[in-house]
Amino acid sequence: MKRTPLKRGSGLRRVSVKRRAALPAYSAAKAALPDKCEAQIEGVCTGMYIAPHHWFPRGRGGPLLPGPTQILYNLCQPCHTFCHDHAPWARENGWLKP
Helix, strand or coil: CCCCCCCCCCCCCCCCHHHHHHHHHHHHHHHCCCCCCCCCCCCCCCCCCEEEEECCCHHHCCCCCCECCECEEEEEHHHHHHHHHCHHHHHHCCCCCC
């Protein structure tokens, strides 16, 4: 059976229209965060490679932009990993949504 070649249009967008509209506000929110790790977890914190941490993880339905249901923190990578690896501790200490 002879098949016709697939016809592709312009392809998939790398960033959705909705996300593209929210990116300037997200960049401004990240710029407003302090330049140091806010968690300072004893024995874990290095203070290097600071990145935003979402209080309500976006993978669990949290919004991108900060607001009443989303809080952004600046955490170093080891502190960020520790918070997600030890979720009960992070919820108890306010680093993740209860």
